[in-house]
Amino acid sequence: MEIKKGIAVSPGVVISTAVVLDAEDLAIPERHVGAEQVPAEVARFGQALEASIAQVQELRAGVTATAGKEIAAIFDAHVGILKDKTLLAQVEKEIKGQKTTAEFAVSVVMRRYADLFHKMSDRYLSERVKDIHDIERRIIGNLIGQKHYDLAHLSDDVVVIAHDLLPSQTAALDRRFVRGFATDVGGRTSHTAIVARAMGLPAVVGLGNITAEVNTGDVVIIDGNHGVVIINPDQEQLADYTETNRRRVGIDEALAQLKDLPGRTTDGHEVTLMANIEVPEGIDEALGKGAQGVGLYRTEFLYLTRPTEPTEEEHYEAYADSLRRLKGRPLVIRTLDLGADKFSQSKQQSPERNPFLGDRSIRMCLHDIPMFKRQLRAIMRASTQGDVRIMFPMISTLMELRQAKMVLYDVMEDLEDEGVEFRRDIPIGMMIEVPSAALMADSFAKEVNFFSIGTNDLIQYTLAVDRTNEKVAGLFCPAHPAVLKLIRDVIRVGQRHNISVSMCGEMAGEPLYTLLLLGLGLTLFSMNGPDVPEVKKVIRSTTMEHARQVARRVMSFDSERQVMHFLREETRKLVPEAF
Amino acid sequence: MPTASIEVVITNSHGLHTRPVMQFVDIASRFASEIKVHKGGSEPADADGKSVMQMIILAAEPGTPLRIDAEGADAAEAVSQLAKLVEDKFGEE
Numbered sequence: 001m002e003i004k005k006g007i008a009v010s011p012g013v014v015i016s017t018a019v020v021l022d023a024e025d026l027a028i029p030e031r032h033v034g035a036e037q038v039p040a041e042v043a044r045f046g047q048a049l050e051a052s053i054a055q056v057q058e059l060r061a062g063v064t065a066t067a068g069k070e071i072a073a074i075f076d077a078h079v080g081i082l083k084d085k086t087l088l089a090q091v092e093k094e095i096k097g098q099k100t101t102a103e104f105a106v107s108v109v110m111r112r113y114a115d116l117f118h119k120m121s122d123r124y125l126s127e128r129v130k131d132i133h134d135i136e137r138r139i140i141g142n143l144i145g146q147k148h149y150d151l152a153h154l155s156d157d158v159v160v161i162a163h164d165l166l167p168s169q170t171a172a173l174d175r176r177f178v179r180g181f182a183t184d185v186g187g188r189t190s191h192t193a194i195v196a197r198a199m200g201l202p203a204v205v206g207l208g209n210i211t212a213e214v215n216t217g218d219v220v221i222i223d224g225n226h227g228v229v230i231i232n233p234d235q236e237q238l239a240d241y242t243e244t245n246r247r248r249v250g251i252d253e254a255l256a257q258l259k260d261l262p263g264r265t266t267d268g269h270e271v272t273l274m275a276n277i278e279v280p281e282g283i284d285e286a287l288g289k290g291a292q293g294v295g296l297y298r299t300e301f302l303y304l305t306r307p308t309e310p311t312e313e314e315h316y317e318a319y320a321d322s323l324r325r326l327k328g329r330p331l332v333i334r335t336l337d338l339g340a341d342k343f344s345q346s347k348q349q350s351p352e353r354n355p356f357l358g359d360r361s362i363r364m365c366l367h368d369i370p371m372f373k374r375q376l377r378a379i380m381r382a383s384t385q386g387d388v389r390i391m392f393p394m395i396s397t398l399m400e401l402r403q404a405k406m407v408l409y410d411v412m413e414d415l416e417d418e419g420v421e422f423r424r425d426i427p428i429g430m431m432i433e434v435p436s437a438a439l440m441a442d443s444f445a446k447e448v449n450f451f452s453i454g455t456n457d458l459i460q461y462t463l464a465v466d467r468t469n470e471k472v473a474g475l476f477c478p479a480h481p482a483v484l485k486l487i488r489d490v491i492r493v494g495q496r497h498n499i500s501v502s503m504c505g506e507m508a509g510e511p512l513y514t515l516l517l518l519g520l521g522l523t524l525f526s527m528n529g530p531d532v533p534e535v536k537k538v539i540r541s542t543t544m545e546h547a548r549q550v551a552r553r554v555m556s557f558d559s560e561r562q563v564m565h566f567l568r569e570e571t572r573k574l575v576p577e578a579f
Numbered sequence: 580m581p582t583a584s585i586e587v588v589i590t591n592s593h594g595l596h597t598r599p600v601m602q603f604v605d606i607a608s609r610f611a612s613e614i615k616v617h618k619g620g621s622e623p624a625d626a627d628g629k630s631v632m633q634m635i636i637l638a639a640e641p642g643t644p645l646r647i648d649a650e651g652a653d654a655a656e657a658v659s660q661l662a663k664l665v666e667d668k669f670g671e672e
Contacts, residue, residue: 077597080604080631087632113632120638124596128635131597 001234004207006182007473008227009193012202013245014159014180015238018220019151020211021162021169022144028107029212032099037217041095045102046088048142053082055138078135101216103143110136154178159222161214165192175199180222182210182229187473195278196224197509200285200530204229206470251577255533259290263525263536267543271518273536274330274526276504280318283325286529290536293329293387295452295526296504297322299375300338309371315378323386330387332452332504332526333379334431335404336372337361337393356460361394366403376411383423390426391452396434398443405447433457433505438486445497452526453490455505459483478507479563481555484516488555491521502526511575512567514538519551534575541574583654585661586646591668595639599669604631606660612651614661619644628661 022028033041060075081087087109094105110132117129148169151160154177162169163184170191181196186205196203202224214220214231221230221241230237263271274295275286283294302310302318322331339360352358365372379390392404405428415422432438433454441451455478460467462483465476477483487503494501502524507513509527511534517525518539525535550570557563591599607614607628614628618637626633628647639645645665649657664670 073598073601076601077631080601084631084633086627086630113636116636120636122594122638122640124593125635125638128597 001237002213002231004210004213004229004231006204006207006210006227006229007187007470008224009186009190009205010181010196010201010203010224012180012200012224013221013241013248014202014224015219015221015233015241015245016157016159016179018161018214018216018218019147019158020214020216021147021151021160021165022103022140022211023163028101028103028140029209031101031104031215033101033215034217035099038096038099041100041102041105042092044143044146045091045095045106045139047146048102048106048139049082049088051142051145052135052138053079055142056082074131078131078138081131081135082139103140106136106139106143110139151178159220161210161220163211164190165195170195180224181205182207182214182220182222184209184211185468185470187467187470187476190468194506197506197528197530200528206473252533254577255537258533258536258540259288261290261536261540263292263539265518265539265542265544265547267545269544271522271539272502272524273532273539274332274502274524275529275532276509276526277322277529280321280325282529283322286532287325287329289529289532291529291532293326294322294331295502295524296391297331297333299334299336303336303338310374312374312378315375316381319378319382319388320385323382323388326386328386330389332389332391332429334391334393335362335375335379336365339364356466362392362400362404363394366400366407369407372407373411376408377415380408380411380415380422380426381420383426384421388423388426389429389450391429391431391450393431393454394433394457395430395444396436398440398447401430401444401447431457431504432490433461435462435486438490441490441493442497445493445499448499450500450502451490451494453487453501453503453505455483455487455503455507458486458505462486477560477564478505478510478513479560479567481558481560481563484555484563487517488520488551495521500524509535511535511538512564512571515542515547515550515570515574516554516563516567518542518544519547519549519554538571538575580650581652581654582648582650583658584646584648585658586644587662587665589639589641589643589645589665591665591671592641594641594643595634595637597635600631600634602664602669603661604629604634606664607657610649610651610653610657612649612654612657614657615648617646617648619646 056075056078060072063071090109091105094108095102114129114132117126117132120126151173154174157177157179159180160178161182164186165183180201181192181203183192183205184207186192190205192205193203202222204222204224204227207229210229218232221233263273272292274293275291276296277283277286277294278298278301302315359367382388395401427449429450429452430444430448431454432441432451437444459476459478463475463480465472467473467476491501503522504526508525509531514535515538527535554563554566589595616626616628618624618639620643624637626637647658647661
């Protein structure tokens with residue numbers, strides 16, 4: 001039994017069997033398997049060897065003509081080593097003798113060879129150690145690749161333990177069987193955290209080296225409420241958590257009663273609650289929780305789940321599918337927000353020094369107009385089939401907004417020439433997620449139909465905190481008075497210009513901030529589907545007058561601690577079961 | 580089980596590097612016999628003549644004496660073909 005403490009990023013508790021994903025570019029931790037698992041590990045190694053040989057032979061076939069004999073000879077040597085019977089025998093002996101995973105056995109045997117190469121006096125031969133590393137990486141890459149494949153073809157419930165989950169990895173998971181996540185690195189708003197919350201699964205991140213301490217097949221408790229992971233729990237802990245889970249189910253059932261009731265304060269002020277989605281299928285779950293539409297469709301997943309950029313048709317299909325599921329309810333489509341922590345396929349090869357301040361999101365789109373137009377055309381074609389609204393992310397200057405709108409008008413003209421129907425007066429909005437946009441909201445308000453506040457980026461850029469760096473993630477706080485002032489001012493500007501202001505950042509889905517946002521005048525909240533009932537519960541428990549008093553009080557504080565403490569107290573008075 | 584043995588000296592320009600090793604293992608692997616290679620000189624070592632890894636690690640430089648031992652039905656033929664490869668400097672110029 002072992003207890004690990006990390007950052008709680010998605011609530012809930014799960015008790016299940018672990019599947020551990022090693023990272024290809026990190027040292028493989030020593031992992032042991034049960035005696036009954038040994039033959040399977042030997043078989044996995046055999047498959048990985050075969051796959052490796054096939055890959056190298058394919059590479060070799062490709063180089064003969066162009067790169068010449070030298071390189072072909074290197075690949076021949078790799079094949080020779082991969083087919084080496086003594087290597088095979090040594091790895092098998094390691095797996096059987098030490099009862100380790102194939103990954104670890106390969107790394108032990110290859111390290112032994114690498115040491116021998118290093119010791120050689122012959123310079124030429126000692127440099128061959130690079131080939132040994134290359135071969136090791138290839139075999140281990142194939143072993144890990146099998147695990148990825150396995151995670152896409154599960155048949156039992158599991159929790160996934162990984163160093164860090166990449167968007168492409170989570171996209172490939174068989175969601176029917178994944179029950180929770182725990183990772184070595186990450187913060188509250190890392191990709192893993194966002195996906196876990198969207199799926200309504202418990203997750204704990206920033207655990208340090210959990211991948212080295214858990215073995216595939218171990219029983220693990222992930223407590224996403226307290227940020228705790230228990231490896232191989234004892235009877236008492238199992239009983240405790242089973243009981244906690246039963247109580248939670250009771251609270252969820254009570255919240256489910258609110259599904260068809262309006263988000264209205266006790267003195268009759270109505271608020272709209274919408275959902276953030278990543279894939280059209282997410283709409284069904286969100287509507288089931290009582291969402292009144294989609295306030296943020298993150299279209300990145302279209303790009304991350306396939307090997308090449310999606311075609312206009314693929315975009316169109318996804319949007320048309322979403323509108324069919326929504327049956328007339330609104331769909332706010334955010335145009336491509338790739339870059340920084342989310343790379344598209346073509347961007348993966350050129351790392352930026354400071355990606356969060358780099359060529360991401362709308363900037364990337366304006367640098368690749370043909371790609372941008374493919375998405376805009378699909379949105380416009382879908383615009384006749386429901387209540388579609390378009391939203392540009394990461395706008396930081398007026399010029400960017402005007403350029404983006406110009407590209408959109410170009411697309412409209414093209415469609416008109418082609419005789420394709422579209423909605424000319426489609427509502428155009430922008431995200432407020434860069435401090436410059438928040439401070440200039442008054443100018444922007446004259447050129448768009450709505451604002452949507454993206455709190456994750458607004459907080460990171462205002463407070464200069466990398467939200468995925470666990471060493472500073474604690475500084476990332478929506479309650480910081482600087483952030484609250486920006487939010488308050490943007491809402492005021494919206495009211496003055498009579499344009500709608502919504503919030504689609506994570507803050508909108510945290511019941512702790514509901515009273516405050518309500519009191520500041522926010523009338524449209526967009527959040528992950530599972531968060532809708534709790535936020536609605538807070539709204540239905542207060543009067544608008546009270547919310548305004550809370551907001552006035554909060555805006556007089558000068559530290560985030562005061563803000564959070566006060567909000568926790570006030571919310572607990574109204575909804576005791578919320579915390 | 581028949582056995583055969585022969586002593587040779589490495590004379591090609593760079594010794595038993597990757598490519599010569601590949602050629603050696605290629606030929607050795609065609610025979611049913613077990614083939615062992617013993618490196619003499621100042622740092623004696625043994626290798627399985629059918630293992631690329633072990634043969635590379637022998638690091639036999641030019642001038643190194645080798646003894647090739649084979650055991651099996653085709654031992655004599657194996658030893659003679661391998662000795663010829665070494666004596667022919669692995670086909671290098």
